[in-house]
Amino acid sequence: MSADMQKKKAQEVILQQFNKLRQEQRMIAQKVSELKVDESEHKLVLDALNEVKDPSRKCYQLVGGVLVERTVQQVKPNLQNNNSKITSLINSLEKSLEVKSKELMDYKEKHGIKVKGEDAPEKEKKDGAAKPASSGVLVN
Numbered sequence: 001m002s003a004d005m006q007k008k009k010a011q012e013v014i015l016q017q018f019n020k021l022r023q024e025q026r027m028i029a030q031k032v033s034e035l036k037v038d039e040s041e042h043k044l045v046l047d048a049l050n051e052v053k054d055p056s057r058k059c060y061q062l063v064g065g066v067l068v069e070r071t072v073q074q075v076k077p078n079l080q081n082n083n084s085k086i087t088s089l090i091n092s093l094e095k096s097l098e099v100k101s102k103e104l105m106d107y108k109e110k111h112g113i114k115v116k117g118e119d120a121p122e123k124e125k126k127d128g129a130a131k132p133a134s135s136g137v138l139v140n
Contacts, residue, residue, distance in 0.1 A: 014111050014113070015113075017107070018104075018107060018108065018111070018113055021100070021103060021104045021107060022104060024100055025097065025100045025101060025104055028093055028096060028097045028100055029097055031093055032090060032093045032094060032097060035086055035089060035090045035093070036090060038086055039083060039086045039087060039090065042079055042082060042083040042086065043083065045079060046076070046079050046080065046083065049072050049075065049076050049079070052072050054072070055071065055072050055073035055076075056071050056072070056073060057071065057072050058070075058071060059071065059072050059075050061075050061078070
């Protein structure tokens with residue numbers, strides 16, 4: 001194999017690893033977003049149940065796809081517990097998202113990867129003189 005082919009193959013491997021890291025970051029961010037929606041729904045239901053004066057009043061809860069009849073007194077503690085678990089999971093995922101973002105940035109800097117449309121035009125204007133082309137990888 002020639003040196004050119006080896007270099008091209010190495011760049012492809014770098015690009016694949018970069019795209020894998022980006023995909024992982026996106027998946028974590030999507031999960032955080034979904035959990036935030038669940039958290040807001042739980043808070044909405046809890047607020048509605050807090051306004052109910054009679055703790056023995058009937059309410060319905062969806063459990064595993066089955067609608068179950070219970071009382072406010074039975075449902076409220078479960079919702080509070082679920083809400084606190086969701087909140088802690090969101091915090092945990094946000095920390096892991098920060099770690100993944102840092103890992104992605106470090107990888108980008110290490111391999112000189114430039115993402116199309118990511119660099120601000122002001123930065124290029126401030127540099128003034130045109131820079132020689134780098135041997136980095138350009139990602140769409």
